[in-house]
Each structure stands twice: as structure tokens, then as C-alpha cells.
Amino acid sequence: MFTTTVKALMTHVSPTLDISAKCRNKITVIGAGTVGTAIAFCLLAQKVTDELVLIDQNEELARGEMLDMQHATMYLDSPNITSSTNYEDSKNSRICIITAGTGPERNKIALVTRNTEIFKAVIPQVVTYSPNSILLIVTNPVDILTYVAWKLSDFPPHRVIGSGTILESARFRYLLAQKLGVSTSSLHAFVIGEQGGNSIPVWSGVSVSGVRLRDINRDLGTEHDPEDWTDIHRQVVESESEIERLKSCGSWGIALSVARVVKAILCDTKECFPISTHIKGCRHGVDKDVFLSLPCVLGCQGVCYIVRQNLNNKEKELLQQCANEMNELQKKLMLE
């Protein structure tokens, strides 16, 4: 390992540490496509990790992305970046982020089936080499694939997280902030439930500096609202297809969102994010083993708490409906 030149240059003082004995923030990103690479780059640029592994079945792609990032390491405090097709290289990761998947597919059940097959190849390998890791699923449809990852890994639910509606919530906050003329950090607003068209905007909780907009406008987010604030959620839902039309797939929004989630876990910040989690038994009347988004407090163990939002009856009803539909779809996968 130590070449003659290295030995001549430095005196070796400490014993070489077993890799697992080091204090680690090792992150593995599986899927070195557009989204996986953007996530990897954000993690490095924001100095969330200094040890990153890129895994993809396409060896050349992963290597190309690795080299490109390695060439920037002098500006990134010299992180350790590797690429591989071999999961052994992901050994002892703290967090494994899964973005591996197939290309766009309009038929949801066909997409779920294809990506479930990919997960059957990926998840057991991740579990073998990083049995104590936290899984962070990004591949779409993200909620049901988070369930698939939970089933295949047999990890406790707090260690299986889906990016869920984190991006929808960021888009919601951005558009609300634009309309209100305040910064995104000055308002609170969540989109919960299932990622995509069935997502639920929690209008009853939208607030600026603690002032609830519903206390000012009782019809906010309803069909009776003359100001038509619901249009904002419509724009949130349409963002995915609009970006897909314009640049094939969004990457920066999801990448920065995921980087914040990873930082919350590694640094045990207890920050709150709308992410996909096992919501059975939360107090909104869901009794199915489904993964949907609710605001969660994240720390070094993964999901520490699910925040009990004061949802109104309509919002609870939509969440329960989502859970029932998700459960029906899950049965078709026969993973029990």
C-alpha cells in the first residue's frame, strides 16, 4: 500500500485503521444516472460527506462520473470518491441512496413491476454489505418502492425512508412564497401523502411567521376560494411533467432536498421533512402497512418521530384513500 516514495515522504505513526473502525459518514449512491449524480455532487459540494461511492450496472457511466467529480476534489476538501459495479465497495455505508431505475413509463403498475425487479437485484446486496445502514429511496414511484425496499431488506421501518413529497413540498413553498412576496424560509407549508398527482396540500397548516392563512381566508385551498389558491397545488403537480417535457428529468430540486435529508441524519439535526415513512398507526386512521409522506423528525437513527399534524377531515380522508389504494397496489406485488 505504501510506495517507496510515500515511505520516504512521511513517517508512519498510527496503525492502519480497519475501515469499519473509522468514524464514518460513508454514503453510497446506487444509480449513477442524472438524479444519482446530481445527488452525489450536491453531497460533495455541500460537504455533507467526504466518502462517496457511486454504484451502477453501467460501469463506464459510473466511472466517468467518478472521474469528473474526482477532478474537482481540490475544491471540495479532498473527499474520497469511488465508483463500482461491486457492492462490496459500498461496505459499511451509513446511508444508501437508491436512484437505480428504468426510464419513463406512463403505466404505473408496469413501472412498479420493472423497478421492483431492479430492487430485487439491488437491495439484498446493500443489506449484505451495510446491514446497519439507512435506506433512502428516490426511484419512482417512490412510495411503493420504499415499501418494496422495506420488505426486501427486512430493516426496521425507521431505517427505510422515501424522498416522498419532499420535492413537492419545496415546490409548494416556492410558489406560495412567490405569491405572498416572502422568502421560502419565512413560511411553513407541507404536501403530504403520495408523491405525484395524488399528493395532498395541507392548506389548513399554511402559515407565515405563525399566522395561519386559513384564519385570514377560510376558503383558502377550497373550490369556493375566489382567489383560487388551489392553482398553486395544480402547478406543483404539473411541475414533474413540465420539467420532463423541457429537460427530460428534474435533478437539482430533488438532489438538494436529498442532501438536506442526509445531513439531518449524519449530523443528528432533528430537522423535520415531509418524507415517505411507514405510517401505520399514526393518528390519522391508517391501519395499513404503507409508506406515505408525513412530516418526520430525522436524526442519526433515521426517522425519530412522525409529527402529528392537525389535519382536517378532508385531508385525513384523502390520506386514508391514498393508503387504501397503495395497499391494493402492494398486494399485486406479492411480497408478503
Ligand SMILES: NC(=O)C1=CN([C@@H]2O[C@H](COP(=O)(O)OP(=O)(O)OC[C@H]3O[C@@H](n4cnc5c(N)ncnc54)[C@H](O)[C@@H]3O)[C@@H](O)[C@H]2O)C=CC1
Ligand atoms: N422521488 C423524486 O422526487 C424523484 C425521483 N426521480 C426518479 O429517480 C430515478 C432515477 O432517475 P434518473 O437518474 O433520471 O434516471 P437515469 O436513467 O438517468 O438513471 C438510472 C440509473 O440506474 C441504473 N440502473 C438501472 N438498473 C440498475 C441495477 N440493477 N443496478 C444498478 N444500477 C442500475 C442505470 O444504469 C442508470 O444509470 C427515476 O426513477 C426517477 O423517476 C427523479 C426525480 C425526482
Ligand SMILES: CC(=O)C(=O)O
Ligand atoms: C421526477 C419527479 O418525481 C419530479 O420531478 O417530481
